[in-house]
Amino acid sequence: MSDLLERLRGRGWRMTAQRRVVAEVLDGEHVHLTADEVHARATLRLPEISRATVYNTLGELVSLGEVLEVATDRRAKRYDPNAHRPHQHLVCAQCGAIRDVHPSGNPLADLPDSERFGFTVSDVEVTYRGICPACAG
Amino acid sequence: MSDLLERLRGRGWRMTAQRRVVAEVLDGEHVHLTADEVHARATLRLPEISRATVYNTLGELVSLGEVLEVATDRRAKRYDPNAHRPHQHLVCAQCGAIRDVHPSGNPLADLPDSERFGFTVSDVEVTYRGICPACAG
DNA sequence: ACTTGACTTAGACAAAGTCCATCGTAGGAT
DNA sequence: ATCCTACGATGGACTTTGTCTAAGTCAAGT
Known part of the structure; x- marks a missing residue:
């Protein structure tokens, strides 16, 4: 489902290897990952990606409404790629x-x-x- | 309302100056304080009380069901003394x-x-x- | 291909909370 | 009233999660 990548490109998102990998990680597994889990999975594909970039990219995806932030306690926030259908x-x-x-x-x-x-x-x-x-x- | 203190004593809670002050702070103001805010208010009455003790006591009150923990985001948890009425x-x-x-x-x-x-x-x-x-x- | 401003990076920093070794004391026992 | 002792308090180091910054890099328009 590179619908996500298409939508982002269509919105004038500057496409970089890092952003693509983060978007693909979220889009690929419909589970609720923490930022560090996203970073771990992204690192498998792009070993030098930094934590800061993962945080920045997740924040942008949330601002764009493509991803939801879920904070159930004071542990790490989780990111929910199922933002288009309310639940x-x-x-x-x-x-x-x-x-x-x-x-x-x-x-x-x-x-x-x-x-x-x-x-x-x-x-x-x-x-x-x-x-x-x-x-x- | 030292109902709270009475209840705690009745449950075999060992009463110390620190615990009394924390319980009084929560019981006195029905707002949703963070742990640090509780600590600040407690310090006014008992200047040498430590942060760790405030955290420990809040955790015990939550376990006892006398106080609710409210985690709305990744900021500090807040403590809600209004545990007896659902809301x-x-x-x-x-x-x-x-x-x-x-x-x-x-x-x-x-x-x-x-x-x-x-x-x-x-x-x-x-x-x-x-x-x-x-x-x- | 050049330029430029947006993007990325590593690491320092910060906020909130936990853990631990040690000291102190509440409350029962004497 | 005093003593004992297990429970509680303390402060500081540590952890987790996230933010910020200065400098380097690169995507994309011209």
Whole structure:
């Protein structure tokens, strides 16, 4: 799926070997990688790529709306390449595994104006927590 | 409200000056403080209290279910003394301010069995994001 | 092919939190 | 009231995750 690369090129993204590799890593595996995991995988293809570049590129992809940042705790942020279809996350409290889920309903609509305290609310993030089948034994 | 201190003592918590001060700081202000903010306030009453002790005590309070940890991004975790009444959070994307909110509806019910992948789902955390009035100018 | 400004790099730096060896003390035992 | 001792506190080193900077490199338009 080099749709991603095409879209980026179409937006005037200057294409470099480093950016291509980072985009391909994210596009290739639909799992939720940390920045360091992206760096590790990128290094396999482009051994000299730097950490800073991986962070910069991930940040750009997030700004462009091509990738979502998922912060479930104070550990490393994870990057979710499934940005085009809205979804929420189901996290195993024991092993940390993450699955994309698609709940019914619109949680934004559940927050009445009287509970918005003057905020301009633009987004809602729902994290379900539980025990995955593997951990439940 | 030294209900908290009473409860802790009743549970066999060994009472020290440091723990009392941390518990009082949390119990006194129903805002969402970071560990460093708790430390700063505790230091006013007990100047020699260490950071490690504040971290340890906060961790114990969380384990005991008296305080909730709120990790909204990769900034510092915040500690929420309002653990007895279920609620969700509204976060300012700019300054990080947090408000408790009470949405209508039950998000747990919005996750159909077909989207649970065999997980035993026990909890859901909803974070609304936006810009607070102060940051909006 | 040249030029230029955007991109990359290594490493220093920073924020938040954890770990550890050692010292101190709360609270039961005497 | 004093003593004991296991539990708690301390400060500093360390770790993890991420940001910043100055200097070098290169993609792409001309």
